[in-house]
Amino acid sequence: MSKDKLIIFDTTLRDGEQSPGASMTREEKVRIAKMLEKMRVDVIEAGFAIASVGDFEAVRAVANAVKDSTICSLARAVDTDIDRAAEALKGANSSRIHTFIATSPIHMQYKLKMQPDKVLEQAVRAVKRARNYTDNVEFSLEDGSRSEFDFMCRITEAAIAAGATTINVPDTVGYGEPAEYGAMFRRLMEAVPNSDKAVFSTHCHNDLGLAVANSLSAVMNGVRQIECTINGLGERAGNASLEEVVMAVRTRKDIFPVETGIVSEHIVPTSRLVSSITGFPVQPNKAIVGANAFAHESGIHQDGVLKHRETYEIMRAEDVGWNTNKIVLGKHSGRAAVKARFEALGISFDTQDALNQAFARFKDLADKKHEIFDEDLHALVSSKGSESFEEVYLLVDMEVCSKTGVKPVAELTLQVKGEDVTAKADGSGPVDAAYKAIESVVNSRADLLLYSVNAITQGTDSQGEVTVRLERNGHIVNGIGSDTDIVAASVKAYLHALNILESPKSRSHPQRDGV
The missing domain is CATH 3.30.160.270 (Alpha-isopropylmalate synthase LeuA, regulatory domain)
Known part of the structure; x- marks a missing residue:
């Protein structure tokens, strides 16, 4: 039986960057985006173009650098936001404008100070304006999981009629419960007459530790796009973890009616790159990408794995990128070998001088330690920093x-x-x-x-x-x-x-x- 395509929408560069202290430079965003492209992520949300000049330039740089993934910019349901997003995305082979407005009573009353009819009117106007720039428009009902169902139906139907091709109902504050959240989507798609004209999407936060569970429950109820981040990075307790979503769908093919196009062997290298750039270490017991994810301490477990791997391992470590980074570099390695390894890790240098400086740092490190790992190379670049400012x-x-x-x-x-x-x-x-x-x-x-x-x-x-x-x-x-x-x-x-x-x-x- 053929399966539906599950669209993987990665928001590491936008929502992930909203983790306090996780701001990324333009060059760092491009490095991560290229790894996401190599992983065959369908949509990369590169940033919030209106937020600052730096965010605008980062979105534009990613749009120009990535060719195989759709590049997206977030925009409030405001003309200036949408115009700015469109400008930043001009260089993209495939672009998406993602516009949103809050739809829950508490947000409309206290944050927007707007009546529901006015919110709906603004949403429709925003979608129509975005459609002037691209036929790939996503509309999000911010705080959707706490919105009133009748209003959700009205604004969803209106947004699709205005031209939205993706409807995202996020669990903005991590309030959702899997059974309830999944059922909400099924009920919404059954109630909205034109729901077949759009892809429905989920964007879950992890405040109660349920982001992945809520996202997968939504998939079981008809959702065909999941918005997620590498390492579960994101505001507050983070977002649904890309690696967990992808490997859950792949490992449990028997129950999930979908499949992704993700090249999973790039998951661990990408996880390490994001960790290195943001300075957020991955906890050892983190699913899929943690150092202990495939480690076995118990004698009973060790005995079982040695006899038959599947006794205690439901995935192969190699399938997500473990055991692929061997010790291949040392103090006798030449510039060409080091450059090739940097490139394999998604690290490139704009000038020959930048490469020379990185190679010099590599040689200094090789004099201090015999074995040079890929993590060391990431650290050489991250610790130097890619900011183009004078060091005071x-x-x-x-x-x-x-x-x-x-x-x-x-x-x-x-x-x-x-x-x-x-x-x-x-x-x-x-x-x-x-x-x-x-x-x-x-x-x-x-x-x-x-x-x-x-x-x-x-x-x-x-x-x-x-x-x-x-x-x-x-x-x-x-x-x-x-x-x-x-x-x-x-x-x-x-x-x-x-x-x-x-x-x-x-x-x-x-x-x-x-x-």
């Missing part, structure tokens, strides 16, 4: 003393706007001392929201990757640093974040209305 603060030299029973002391020499400045401070630990020494020089007035350490690979010579999240005057930025010396990695991360804050291009976090 550079680490010149560092000496840290940490001895049992003695308060740690750090002495750093920083280059500040071209001049060397030395500072010394003590602290509760070597990292604390180093950060206090930095602040005695820069006086950033920034609040430290997050300090996270993640081992990039295995072994005592592994690089430590440090993520630092700073906030100042509404600007939330991530700094990433990696080194085999964890204190050095910490200092690099802190300076990276400070340099982003000092950049004239630094922008407020894109926390805007959205589905």
Whole structure:
């Protein structure tokens, strides 16, 4: 029996970026988009073009770089939003405008301060305007899972009549329950006379840990598009996880009446890239992409797997990209081999000089550790950062003393706007001392929201990757640093974040209305 196509709509670059501290540069968005294209994601939501100049440029860059996936931009049901989205998408081979307006009583009353009839009128106007630019228009009923059913029917029918080809009813606040949410879609599609003229879509948040369950329940009730993100990234508790949705549908072919076109072998490499760029580590017990997802500690489990894999494994690790990244690079590797591996990971360089700098960093790392993994290469690029701004603060030299029973002391020499400045401070630990020494020089007035350490690979010579999240005057930025010396990695991360804050291009976090 033939199965319906389940459209995979990835919103890592838009909703995923709304995770506090997960803002991505234009170059980083393009890198992720190219990996999503390689994975054969159907629709890539590249951003919210009206949010800022940076978001507009990122959407435009992705639209120009990706050829095989449909590129989408979010837009409120407002003329200026839709026009801006259309402008950003001009270079796309295939484009979609995704417009939305809130439809729940609580949103209409307290946020929009609009009557339902006015909301419906604005929705229709927005869809018609978007159709002037593209015949691929998606309309979303924001907070759909808490909307009144009769109004949902009215606005859905009107949006389809106006030209919407996809209708998305999101569980914006993660309030839905699988049986209830799935039944809502079946009832809606049966009640709306022209429902056969559109694809129905789900976009679920994970506030109660039900995003994937709700999405799959919707599929069982006729939905044929799932909006999701890599690693379940997203606002608050995140979105439905792409890898979990895709592998659930593939593994349980016996119950799901759909199939995706996803090349699943690219799931783990893409997960690692997103984690590296955003600074959000993947928890070891995360389904599909966590380090322990295919690990077996129990003797009973080990014995069973050795005798017959399917006793305790319902998927093959190789099918999602595990065990494909072998140790192939070291200090004797040449520039061509390193460049080829970067390209295989979806990492490209605009200029020969950029490649030369990356190769030099590779050689420095190869002198410190014998085995170079793909994760190390991602870290080399991410920790350097792809922002095109002048670095105000550079680490010149560092000496840290940490001895049992003695308060740690750090002495750093920083280059500040071209001049060397030395500072010394003590602290509760070597990292604390180093950060206090930095602040005695820069006086950033920034609040430290997050300090996270993640081992990039295995072994005592592994690089430590440090993520630092700073906030100042509404600007939330991530700094990433990696080194085999964890204190050095910490200092690099802190300076990276400070340099982003000092950049004239630094922008407020894109926390805007959205589905």
